[in-house]
Amino acid sequence: MEVEVLENEIVMTEEEPQSDRHLKFNSFMDKLKKYTKYNWQIYILFLPAFLWMIFFVFVPFISNVVMSFQDYSVSKGIFGSKFIGFQNYSFFFTMDNFFTLLGNTLLLNLLVLVIGFPTAIFLAIMIYESKSKVIKGIAQTTTFLPFFISAVVVCNMTIEFLKADTGMIVNILSWFGVERTNVLNNPAAFRWIYALMELWQTIGYNSLIYLAALSAIDTSLYEAASMDGAGKFRQIFHVTLPGIAPTIIITLILKIGKLLSMGYEKVLLLQNVYNKPTSEIISTYVYNVSLSPTVGQPNYGLAATIGLFDAVVAIILVTIVNKIAKKVSDTQLW
16 A cells, blocks of 8 residues: 555656646747737738848858868868868968968058047037038038949049059149159058048948937037036037947947958958058958969868858957946946
């Protein structure tokens, strides 16, 4: 009898958790059905974005991870290419010019950020504070239009302006006694040329988000500051800048996350044999060594490895800057 009682107790103790799990599962399914019944329209609207994320973000990312460990061949595909382990990573991190490429990429991106980021904020404030609608319209139009010009056209304009014999900028500099030389051939001047060209093309576009943030500031704050005797500059420092501070912090975090993700197109178009010591960055190296038609069989595995390296560094930088922003202010990405 004792054995039977014990067996019954054992059966009961084993069945109770199963029944509890079964009840919880049924409860969850009931809630899910009820939620889906009242929100199915939202799921249908979300479906295209979800499919886009699957096929154009997650699948390519997973493919890049697999390719970075392979001697990838287009004819064989991911499932047929030879697995080579960490050889692509070992080659990339141990090559002689690794730190040169990394340094050139960081310095060029930092210079673009240091010049372009505060200038876009300054332009937005200048346009916002202008009392004339005509001046506002002209300023916004003239600074925004270059963003629509093709990168090829912008780079060709820069090359033509800097030619030693016929370049407009070189001709102007020669009036002040500067020697006629092709400035683009100077490695030390390449970063400044690129940063100023990028500033000219993108300053109007980058200032739009700050103009939108400025329009959301309560105008009564300016009236109160004016009644307290604050002039225009004090209003800018004590009302305008604090009002758009969250937008500035968020955009700064996102831009710092792209310090290694500069596109190769413009740099490659301005690159030549003379300025290559400073113009060869990670993205142009990927093209010149891994993807260019002139190198023969493209090395897609190495290109995928470098792309993953950029992504990992971007995640680390964004996380660090986000934590710093969290401690310094109340604004953060997550």
